[in-house]
Amino acid sequence: xxxxxxxxxxxxxxxxxxxxxxxxxxxxxxxxxxxxxxxxxxxxxxxxxxxxxxxxxxxxxxxxxxxxxxxxxxxxxxxxxxxxxxxxxxxxxxxxxxxxxxxxxxxxxxxxxxxxxxxxxxxxxxxxxxxxxxxxxxxxxxxxxxxxxxxxxxxxxxxxxxxxxxxxxxxxxxxxxxxxxxxxxxxxxxxxxxxxxxxxxxxxxxxxxxxxxxxxxxxxxxxxxxxxxxxxxxxxxxxxxxxxxxxxxxxxxxxxxxxxxxxxxxxxxxxxxxxxxxxxxxxxxxxxxxxxxxxxxxxxxxxxxxxxxxxxxxxxxxxxxxxxxxx
Amino acid sequence: xxxxxxxxxxxxxxxxxxxxxxxxxxxxxxxxxxxxxxxxxxxxxxxxxxxxxxxxxxxxxxxxxxxxxxxxxxxxxxxxxxxxxxxxxxxxxxxxxxxxxxxxxxxxxxxxxxxxxxxxxxxxxxxxxxxxxxxxxxxxxxxxxxxxxxxxxxxxxxxxxxxxxxxxxxxxxxxxxxxxxxxxxxxxxxxxxxxxxxxxxxxx
Ligand SMILES: Cc1cc2nc3c(=O)[nH]c(=O)nc-3n(C[C@H](O)[C@H](O)[C@H](O)COP(=O)(O)OP(=O)(O)OC[C@H]3O[C@@H](n4cnc5c(N)ncnc54)[C@H](O)[C@@H]3O)c2cc1C
Ligand code: FES
Ligand code: FES
Numbered sequence: 189x190x191x192x193x194x195x196x197x198x199x200x201x202x203x204x205x206x207x208x209x210x211x212x213x214x215x216x217x218x219x220x221x222x223x224x225x226x227x228x229x230x231x232x233x234x235x236x237x238x239x240x241x242x243x244x245x246x247x248x249x250x251x252x253x254x255x256x257x258x259x260x261x262x263x264x265x266x267x268x269x270x271x272x273x274x275x276x277x278x279x280x281x282x283x284x285x286x287x288x289x290x291x292x293x294x295x296x297x298x299x300x301x302x303x304x305x306x307x308x309x310x311x312x313x314x315x316x317x318x319x320x321x322x323x324x325x326x327x328x329x330x331x332x333x334x335x336x337x338x339x340x341x342x343x344x345x346x347x348x349x350x351x352x353x354x355x356x357x358x359x360x361x362x363x364x365x366x367x368x369x370x371x372x373x374x375x376x377x378x379x380x381x382x383x384x385x386x387x388x389x390x391x392x393x394x395x396x397x398x399x400x401x402x403x404x405x406x407x408x409x410x411x412x413x414x415x416x417x418x419x420x421x422x423x424x425x426x427x428x429x430x431x432x433x434x435x436x437x438x439x440x441x442x443x444x445x446x447x448x449x450x451x452x453x454x455x456x457x458x459x460x461x462x463x464x465x466x467x468x469x470x471x472x473x474x475x476x477x478x479x480x481x482x483x484x485x486x487x488x489x490x491x492x493x494x495x496x497x498x499x500x501x502x503x504x505x506x507x508x509x510x511x512x513x514x515x
Numbered sequence: 516x517x518x519x520x521x522x523x524x525x526x527x528x529x530x531x532x533x534x535x536x537x538x539x540x541x542x543x544x545x546x547x548x549x550x551x552x553x554x555x556x557x558x559x560x561x562x563x564x565x566x567x568x569x570x571x572x573x574x575x576x577x578x579x580x581x582x583x584x585x586x587x588x589x590x591x592x593x594x595x596x597x598x599x600x601x602x603x604x605x606x607x608x609x610x611x612x613x614x615x616x617x618x619x620x621x622x623x624x625x626x627x628x629x630x631x632x633x634x635x636x637x638x639x640x641x642x643x644x645x646x647x648x649x650x651x652x653x654x655x656x657x658x659x660x661x662x663x664x665x666x667x668x669x670x671x672x673x674x675x676x677x678x679x680x681x682x683x684x685x686x687x688x689x690x691x692x693x694x695x696x697x698x699x700x701x702x703x704x705x706x707x708x709x710x711x712x713x714x715x716x717x718x719x
Contacts, residue, residue: 189586191566194631224627227588228608240585242632268621292697293675295609297621298628426696427610 189230196245200369207399221300225307258409263302282416286358289420292427302402309349322347337495343456347386357453358418361435367404383458414439417510430454434506438514445469462486479511572633575643583630590614590625601641601670612698615671622678641670656715664702672698676712
């Protein structure tokens with residue numbers, strides 16, 4: 189790794205102030221939580237910061253609080269702590285499972301929830317220092333002419349990365365909100381609005397500015413009669429990123445769907461919510477045919493590249509299975 | 516790990532680092548003295564600003580106070596500064612598990628932690644398991660059940676197994692398999708490694 193300065197901060201305010209100062213001085217700075225993702229980028233010199241602002245020394249940012257409104261999860265909560273939390277397991281088992289599906293035990297012990305949502309793509313061109321791709325300020329997305337078996341089939345262009353987080357689709361399906369602290373103060377926005385497509389910004393996956401920090405995730409209490417699932421397809425059983433995943437939350441009553449969320453992972457540059465499939469399901473009794481139809485609708489706009497056509501059928505099948513399981 | 520991919524370049528081959536060595540000139544970054552809120556920040560910590568700090572930590576029950584470069588990983592400091600070479604560096608990027616140590620009771624990749632973050636932490640490495648000449652039950656079980664083949668991954672496997680047993684003294688086979696799932700074994704000796712962890716649980 190290139191030489192840099194690690195700064196331990198004691199408060200969110202101090203972190204934001206430092207980041208603002210570094211940005212003003214045109215210094216290259218980044219925040220780290222567990223460091224489990226960012227250090228890998230530093231080692232291959234895709235990230236070469238002058239300063240890293242270590243958030244782990246901020247007291248009181250690691251918590252899961254439960255009340256009638258739902259759960260509030262502090263930014264520094266680890267994936268393992270989220271997975272193991274009794275209240276989460278009881279009320280939102282599939283969220284605990286999504287956390288448990290991410291990476292490996294060692295990374296779940298170190299990696300934080302905020303870091304998971306803010307992690308950079310695992311695209312092999314992005315992570316190769318010898319490819320100055322669109323995401324790193326270059327001219328082209330190498331996946332277009334290159335090996336694109338793991339790349340986006342939907343919502344891509346001009347960059348075709350897929351969002352690597354397992355938590356993000358599950359949290360978006362739960363209508364979670366994200367709290368962000370920045371120079372202008374704090375704001376809380378729907379997590380869905382946190383992520384941006386490459387059409388909006390080809391270099392970033394989210395709206396965070398250079399001095400913004402994620403401080404909390406808020407998950408509303410599940411509605412009565414609702415069931416959630418997270419299904420992840422991967423190439424092997426031990427740690428691996430999703431090649432396709434799906435998170436569904438279906439609220440049923442009197443034999444019909446009242447409300448539904450269908451969110452795909454591993455197929456698009458952001459967690460890909462499909463409102464058209466959700467609308468189709470509303471008021472229907474889910475049987476095989478309805479689940480199949482919803483799956484078709486969910487993948488309607490897919491435009492695969494030469495090596496990733498397989499993702500379409502895989503995604504349809506996962507959507508169908510999750511919906512059938514929901515009744 | 517790539518056997519299902521069949522043809523073409525594998526993810527792992529592709530990602531092999533392209534000459535990105537980690538040795539570089541000791542460039543000294545600019546100090547933090549003029550940073551905002553500098554008054555809110557203790558001066559001792561600001562003063563050096565050379566990407567170096569003194570860190571106090573405990574390794575295998577022994578207290579150390581050492582100067583580390585901020586860019587040094589815990590794995591590098593354990594091996595190169597403290598001479599604890601039982602912790603291996605395989606991939607150096609959070610994928611193989613050879614560098615697994617236990618930090619405050621949880622197993623983590625020491626290649627993916629900076630040493631400067633270890634201030635106040637208690638670290639257990641494979642060297643800290645035996646009590647004098649008496650091996651820890653998990654070490655004995657790895658010997659009895661032929662846990663190591665080439666042995667490169669073994670200390671990492673043992674530390675993941677140990678971390679599991681610290682939290683769950685009688686794991687099921689599925690739990691043991693999952694607990695070792697962040698430790699790759701190039702020799703493919705997974706069944707023996709799981710067997711050894713289960714045997715160690717019984718031996719306690
Ligand atoms: C080998 C490997 C396999 C993996 N497999 C999976 C997988 O299958 N599924 C999955 O979901 N993830 C996977 N991951 C990613 C893993 O989950 C992340 O490494 C981890 O969650 C990141 O957390 P962290 O706290 O260590 O983040 P860090 O490494 O500290 O940070 C990651 C990024 O987020 C930013 N960041 C961190 N905290 C904040 C904050 N509070 N506010 C704003 N920005 C912040 C950092 O600047 C950085 O850009 C894998 C990672 C590795 C290395
Ligand atoms: S050396 Fe740390 S995980 Fe491979
Ligand atoms: S024993 Fe050789 S790598 Fe595991």
